[in-house]
Amino acid sequence: MRITCPYCGARDAQEFSYLGAADPVRPDGMAAAEAAMADYVYLRDNPAGPHRELWYHGSGCRSWLIVTRDTRTHAISAVEPAKVRKAGEAA
Amino acid sequence: MRYSALSLLTQALRGHKGWTPVWRDPAPKAEYDVVIIGGGGHGLATAHYLASRHGITKIAVLEKGYLGSGNVGRNTTIIRSNYLLPGNTPFYELSMKLWEGLEQDLNYNAMVSQRGVLNLYHSDAQRDAFARRGNAMRLAGVDAELLDREQVRAMAPFFDYDNARFPIQGGLLQKRGGTARHDAVAWGYARAADSRGVDLIQNCEVTGFTMVDGRAVGVETSRGPIRAKKIAMAVAGNSSRVAAMAGMRLPIESHVLQAFVSEGLKPMIDGVVTFGAGHFYVSQSDKGGLVFGGDIDGYNSYAQRGNLPVIEDVMESAMALWPGLGRVRMLRHWGGIMDMSMDGSPIIDRAPVEGLYLNAGWCYGGFKATPASGFCFAHLIATGEPHPVAAAYRLDRFASGRLIDEKGVGAQPNLH
Ligand SMILES: Cc1cc2nc3c(=O)[nH]c(=O)nc-3n(C[C@H](O)[C@H](O)[C@H](O)COP(=O)(O)OP(=O)(O)OC[C@H]3O[C@@H](n4cnc5c(N)ncnc54)[C@H](O)[C@@H]3O)c2cc1C
Ligand SMILES: [Zn+2]
Numbered sequence: 261m262r263i264t265c266p267y268c269g270a271r272d273a274q275e276f277s278y279l280g281a282a283d284p285v286r287p288d289g290m291a292a293a294e295a296a297m298a299d300y301v302y303l304r305d306n307p308a309g310p311h312r313e314l315w316y317h318g319s320g321c322r323s324w325l326i327v328t329r330d331t332r333t334h335a336i337s338a339v340e341p342a343k344v345r346k347a348g349e350a351a
Numbered sequence: 352m353r354y355s356a357l358s359l360l361t362q363a364l365r366g367h368k369g370w371t372p373v374w375r376d377p378a379p380k381a382e383y384d385v386v387i388i389g390g391g392g393h394g395l396a397t398a399h400y401l402a403s404r405h406g407i408t409k410i411a412v413l414e415k416g417y418l419g420s421g422n423v424g425r426n427t428t429i430i431r432s433n434y435l436l437p438g439n440t441p442f443y444e445l446s447m448k449l450w451e452g453l454e455q456d457l458n459y460n461a462m463v464s465q466r467g468v469l470n471l472y473h474s475d476a477q478r479d480a481f482a483r484r485g486n487a488m489r490l491a492g493v494d495a496e497l498l499d500r501e502q503v504r505a506m507a508p509f510f511d512y513d514n515a516r517f518p519i520q521g522g523l524l525q526k527r528g529g530t531a532r533h534d535a536v537a538w539g540y541a542r543a544a545d546s547r548g549v550d551l552i553q554n555c556e557v558t559g560f561t562m563v564d565g566r567a568v569g570v571e572t573s574r575g576p577i578r579a580k581k582i583a584m585a586v587a588g589n590s591s592r593v594a595a596m597a598g599m600r601l602p603i604e605s606h607v608l609q610a611f612v613s614e615g616l617k618p619m620i621d622g623v624v625t626f627g628a629g630h631f632y633v634s635q636s637d638k639g640g641l642v643f644g645g646d647i648d649g650y651n652s653y654a655q656r657g658n659l660p661v662i663e664d665v666m667e668s669a670m671a672l673w674p675g676l677g678r679v680r681m682l683r684h685w686g687g688i689m690d691m692s693m694d695g696s697p698i699i700d701r702a703p704v705e706g707l708y709l710n711a712g713w714c715y716g717g718f719k720a721t722p723a724s725g726f727c728f729a730h731l732i733a734t735g736e737p738h739p740v741a742a743a744y745r746l747d748r749f750a751s752g753r754l755i756d757e758k759g760v761g762a763q764p765n766l767h
Contacts, residue, residue, distance in 0.1 A: 273660070280604065280651070281651075295750065298750040302602035304591070304602070306591035306605055306651065307591075331652050332654055334652070
């Protein structure tokens with residue numbers, strides 16, 4: 261499997277480490293209800309199909325990336341820097 | 352037909368022409384008392400124990416492929432009960448006891464072989480952790496022996512004891528552990544359930560649930576709708592997908608685990624040995640192939656095949672432990688999709704949706720659990736109460752913080 265890093269180009273997946281689903285958003289610690297925190301920590305959609313997930317390019321540019329990969333075929337349809345999402349949220 | 356030495360001899364004299372099919376191939380009926388989704392080890396065992404221990408026989412097992420096409424026929428066949436935590440130890444020990452009587456119970460040769468499971472340790476800290484686990488096992492009535500380096504060497508002189516990075520210091524041995532023929536386990540349970548009237552329905556994929564007032568009263572399938580008083584899910588690897596059809600999200604990710612078999616060799620190794628400094632385990636099948644396994648590939652996957660980095664990793668570990676393997680040729684490798692739960696332990700519980708029962712989250716240790724999983728799931732379905740040894744396997748333990756985390760590393764779906 262290869263992941264095309266937006267900064268480094270197509271690189272072997274072994275250069276990256278995997279964290280998991282990209283979409284769960286951590287509830288605000290102080291305000292969050294227990295149930296919302298438990299959902300965030302434990303529950304997953306776990307789809308068979310396109311999955312947005314976090315990969316870290318540890319042996320490259322050390323960026324966090326959001327990779328959209330089909331869990332049935334490993335075909336990757338999009339790779340974007342995770343910080344774009346963060347910036348978007350703050351705005 | 353009952354199998355015995357006499358039936359084998361009679362058939363041999365008649366040129367083996369009198370054997371009958373091992374189970375029927377019935378069409379689905381409109382309604383059952385219990386519908387079990389998934390014809391793997393756990394679904395078939397559940398059907399057998401419901402029929403044999405609880406007298407419930409109006410049961411259908413619905414399997415989307417053929418019986419045993421999932422993980423039950425893909426695993427590396429290791430059975431053991433060397434667990435540390437109180438939520439696990441009695442459950443896996445019940446499973447081991449059921450393995451010990453399985454062939455008599457099923458009248459089927461599952462080739463249960465208690466050839467021993469040896470976990471090697473390579474450091475003082477690892478020895479202490481193993482001693483603790485062995486003591487916990489013995490307190491729970493499970494056999495465990497802590498071996499030093501020379502005792503291990505006497506069992507297996509061919510390992511690399513003086514490896515510069517991972518010298519072998521000793522091992523924790525469970526003599527009652529071993530292997531069982533995985534397909535035969537599925538076939539034996541299937542035959543036993545069928546003989547009590549359970550309908551085993553293959554090529555029948557569940558595609559949805561029939562809900563009435565928030566209660567599951569039946570399933571939609573590729574072979575038409577089927578009504579059921581109780582619906583039990585045992586779809587290892589696909590639990591999230593099937594649960595989603597009932598509107599549920601589970602504390603599970605699906606991951607692929609690979610297994611490997613070498614060319615057939617003369618007897619080289621008696622029992623199961625696990626390398627403690629990497630993730631690698633090896634045993635030898637009765638046909639002579641060395642059976643290897645290692646880590647999961649490490650990212651969500653529903654592809655029943657793995658990638659090359661894990662193969663490299665497993666082979667490196669093999670060479671670190673047992674340099675003599677260097678010239679062995681690998682014959683095959685394959686993958687299976689497993690439910691990796693967020694604490695590495697399983698779920699046997701009522702689902703939040705009424706009428707639905709959940710058996711999931713077996714990670715990569717669910718083969719050894721097959722008898723107890725079926726036994727306890729049948730108990731829950733028949734009586735409405737959890738079996739005492741499986742009472743900790745609740746779905747709400749994640750939200751309530753009562754995790755059963757053997758590794759002690761927190762919310763991670765890629766543990767066991
Ligand atoms: C490579 C590998 C090695 C392993 N090694 C070991 C080991 O050494 N020891 C050990 O204890 N465990 C091991 N395991 C784990 C063990 O195999 C599993 O935990 C266990 O088999 C899961 O339970 P099962 O047998 O019921 O699963 P399965 O056999 O996978 O049964 C589930 C069934 O559900 C069916 N299904 C899914 N969705 C639907 C649907 N919508 N409708 C109808 N049917 C459906 C599937 O087709 C499948 O047949 C290993 C697993 C793998 C992949
Ligand atoms: Zn990069």
